[in-house]
Amino acid sequence: MSNRVRVRFAPSPTGGLHLGGVRTVLYNYLFAHHHGGEFVLRIEDTDQNRYVESAEQYIVDCLEWCGLYPDESPQKGGPFAPYRQRERKHLYYEYAQKLVDAGYAYYAFDTTDALEQMRNNLRSDTNTNPQYDHSTRMHMRNSLSLSNNEVLELLEKNTPYVIRIKIPENTTVKFTDMIRGEIHFDTNLVDDKVLLKADGMPTYHLAVVVDDYLMKITHAFRGEEWLPSAPIHILLWEYLGWKENMPEWAHLPLILKPDGNGKLSKRDGDRLGFPVFAMNWKDPKTGETTTGFKEHGFLPEAFVNMLALLGWNSGSEQEIFTLDELVEKFSIERVHKGGAKFDYEKAKWFNHQYIQHASSERLLPLVKPYFEKQGIDTTDAYLAQVIDLIKERCTLLPDFIQQGSFFFKAPQEIDLPSIQAKWDDKKKQFFEAWITAFDALSDWGHTRLEQSFNETMEQHELKKGDVLLPLRIMLVGAKYGPGVFVIAEMIGKTETGERIKNVLSKL
């Protein structure tokens, strides 16, 4: 089938993978799978200066963590390989040349100094950003302003040059965006963007069009920040003679910072104390590490679910979706037009939901490393029981340590003041008596334990309100945790006795 849906995520390997990037991946993935199509990962490594070696593998790792596997990629290969633009370098020149030959593009020999000079000369209050466009191009050194012989000579002398698109005058470029509807641009306001750089690499503008065409991409999703350059791409599709094959466009709304306005950046995360990248990213140049959602203790399914709802909704009241459900229900038309402020509290709520409803089997491998790091040695069976007991209290994975370490070792800190507030000899005698009483018990189940506790309590003419909380503090160290007799059952008779005696000695 020739009209099979094909989409692509095309990041440039320059650093960590931003939340918004993951959402773009997600929408691509959902759209592709919804339509039974293919999802391609293409690496746009056309910028030699910003290229970061480890970034590509990092991106692949992030997608893997999220469970958003591409059908074709540099790693996996595919019918349109290679999927790295550096490895496709030889392809672009031909198309740039074709455009020049057809009069849709031209050589430009201007140095960066000349460019800057032009901008400085023309800059004014009413034109704060002079462009290389129809109004200025004839004053610059290019194959439009120079004679054929001059151009030939410059070329022969290997003068560095770029190829620029020649934007037509007095034309309106129109296209229909799947999210925003019809959008149009006046070409007089569009500049002659560089297509092929002096180093022979294409710019994004040329590469995205050539590769989308060559890779038979049918739908192109990208962030809203690309909207202003859309007319360049539309014109290129036209000039290259591929108009009928142009993908449908969808410009996704931005993800904004929670306070104030503006695009969410990694700086905002640092400043406000939440992750922005999917996974920890260590910049090989600066050695600086930026934390990720994974390492903060997010479950990938929660992360993905949260992202799906940031800019899209199903129209129903459902908020928790499996990936399969998202695939089934996703539609690009229901993507919001306006940007969404990122709300970390809501993100945590999603994670809490997923932890609460996850099985101990699912959680065990995720939680175990945290305990191992604490030097806690345990069995999977015991840890699994602990997980089931405390998971509803855990929002992020590290919370399991906070909520569960007393199951493995006596609390380091004990909230003595809370016991001492209403402490007397009568209660002390009760606890001593109860230790003796439960010591004789053969059944150490929590039901039997509670029964024994109640019996001793009545004998001492005490009420639950008098001794239940002190017992909890003795075992847990503070006022939190699951049922206190269940805790006693879990840690065992000896440990229970020791913890009580220990606290008794301190009162």
Added chain:
RNA sequence: GGCGCGUUGGUCAAUCGGCUAAGACGCCUCCCUUUCACGGAGGAAUGACGGGUUCGACUCCCGUACGUGCUACCA
């Protein structure tokens, strides 16, 4: 500055001309639990502004304001 895009509670958002404007997060109160949490019940809180069109406008149109994005041989 120019151009593009956007604008429903603090945040995410439903609504495709009938609204007494859903739901969720967060916040507050209460119940459950003599802990914490979960769960349950309730509460405060919303259509930027001004004009049209219409019997009727949050919904359609036009302005204005505000926000945001772009304006590189970066993506």
